[in-house]
Amino acid sequence: MKCRAMEPLIALYIEADLAASDRRRVESHLKDCKACSCLAEDLRESQFMFKTLRAGTVNSSDLADVRERVLNEVGDLEPAPGWVVTMHRLFFAGLRRRNAIAGVLLAALITGSVWYSETRAVHEVNKESPVEVANFEAPAPVDLQNVTPPSVVAPRIVNRAEPIAIVEVLPAEALEVRAIEEPVPPEPQVSQIPMKFVTDDPNIIIYWLPSDKGD
């Protein structure tokens, strides 16, 4: 490995910040590379110098100054109301605020995706079996005011033309009977007769509009 790539590892090695495998790699490299050994020594020296800064500490008068300012400010502040403290402990006890918010967002996301998938499934079912309305014919409007209630259920009336055999009277010499072809009977016509049923209750009147088939 080149020395340049080793430098960041050496910077960590001098303070024992490396994992065992990386530490062994650095140690074997330092044995062979004089330049990197010098770098490690320089780094140790500058680190040692920095550790001397730990000895420096702040002045007591500066501390007293900060304390006085803080306590004066705090005297003017109102502490959080008791119910806020209680609610916060109730909801966030043991949880970090960020985690709690992330949990709520995750729950909302899951609920939303479940709702969306359910809604989508219903739409797809509706697309597959659409309601057929093309063959539906609404019955003709009937003026119910002018309907006369039948006394009995009327039988179905069919106007049927009876087949007629026409016989011509011909002279004797032409005694010959010719049968005339039976005419094609016309299609039966069904008329729609609305029926009205009167019940015991004068407020309830039932109207029946039978279809062409009589049902």
Add this chain to the structure above:
Amino acid sequence: MLLTRAASGDAAAFEQIVVRHERRVLTLSWRLLGAMEDAQDAAQEVFLRTFKYLHRFDTQKPFEPWLVRMTVNVCRDLGRARQQRGAVLVEGRTCDRVELRDPGNDPHAELQFEQQRQILYRALNELPEKERTAFVLRDIEGMTTAETAGALGSSEATVRSQISSARLKIRKYVERLKGARQ
């Protein structure tokens, strides 16, 4: 117990918390910001935020990491505001107000020690903000890599990368300064 009392508005309990942690907070602020006036402002803000948000703190967890994290955040905010103002750290001004625990009796050694400190603080000020914060916490405050990552809200791998880069930059800067003085 003390924290619970302070959270419910007990001023005496809060004062005890301030007395107990003020040195740590002010020292860390001073190391992060480099100027005592800014550090005092930061420490004041840290304790005011502590008072305001203490009810959010989970008392079953250790208090000091929470306080250190808040200090880091406040110093970051102040540092950015200072950069926007274009303020420049005045060299030596900070050192005048810092007590040395081991000055020694030799005036010559003390002077040399003071020069070294100035070099180190200049080097520290050259670092990018994130590297500087990671370096201060890990190498000057003496926190572990995991503690530093916790205080910065980042991963240990990120912290290792930052402190590695910071150590190499500081070493180069110190070498350059030494060469220039010789």
